[in-house]
Amino acid sequence: GKSGYDHFMLKEIHEQPRSLRQCLQGRVDELAGQVTLEELPSLSPTRVHLVAAGTSYHAALYGAHLLQERGIPAQPFYAHEYASFTPPGDDALVVGVSQSGETADTLAAMREAHRRGADTLAVTNTVGSTLARESDHVLYIRSGPEIGVAATKTFASQLTALNLLTLSIAAGREARDVIASLRDLPGDVQAVLDDSKAEQVASAFADSDSYFFIGRGLHFPVALEGALKLKEISYEHAEGFAAGELKHGPLALVTENTPVFALVTGDGEAARKTIGNVKEVEARGAPVVAITDGLSDVGRYADYVLPIPESHPRVAPILANVQLQLVAYHVANQLGRPIDKPRNLAKSVTVE
């Protein structure tokens, strides 16, 4: 059942501290600064292709960025495109990211990779799924069943599992810091859940023309995901943009009736540049909602702040995403949408 929540989606958002704990359980050694993924052999790929669809594609985008940061050539692909245009590279480790493990596009891409002799790895929630059975290796994200059509807790666990995968392939000097933030992640997510003003923000903006989400680097996939979640369940128009791309076109869409949700953490170069983008939209009259750890002064330019705890830059997007899940949920709820079963959508898309 829904354990007292009005919708499975809200229940699953609130389950994240537990599902993340399960994802991390027994896999991280804080003292040694090491990750052990028992189900995997030691992998040292010369390059990685990540294939996925929808929300899982956003996880793939994030995973590719993590691996690239560690110097491993990695590229994300939409599964349906990879299936019909597989780039050369039989030496690639091909990672299929799929909650259900039954998405036809992803299975087709992985079968194509397999046919070419590539080593394949499934990152999935579903034990015994077709993807798990057909792949050479499997990394389970251990979220438990997800009933809401909109993926929530499984996205958080995909990002977490891809962090673990990256640490197991190429640990690097910062491994200890990442692991410390991963250890704190379930509690930090709980803190966001306990004290979110997302419902208030949703009521302030429930009759907007469009909703925009901006982020750079590892926050970009979360900007895309925030927009996808909102459009799926609220039926409102929403778009995610790489913050630096705004001025190359999308800025033309910005008005006083298009709230802009800006993901800004840390106080480095990326934060400074995104704050520059925030000023650009503010100058066009757009309301700004900052999702931030408070380390920069982005709050000064924002109409609302949705705070998140300080965390490692690789982990902060997972926390920021929780605020965006809640915004999407509350906008849809205020519009009276059937949140757990949005029109035209299925939990698992088993046709190409």
Ligand code: F6R
């Ligand atoms: C979005 C959503 C879909 C799925 C996509 C892939 O909330 O649920 O975009 O992410 O259909 O599904 P899986 O991960 O099962 O391959």
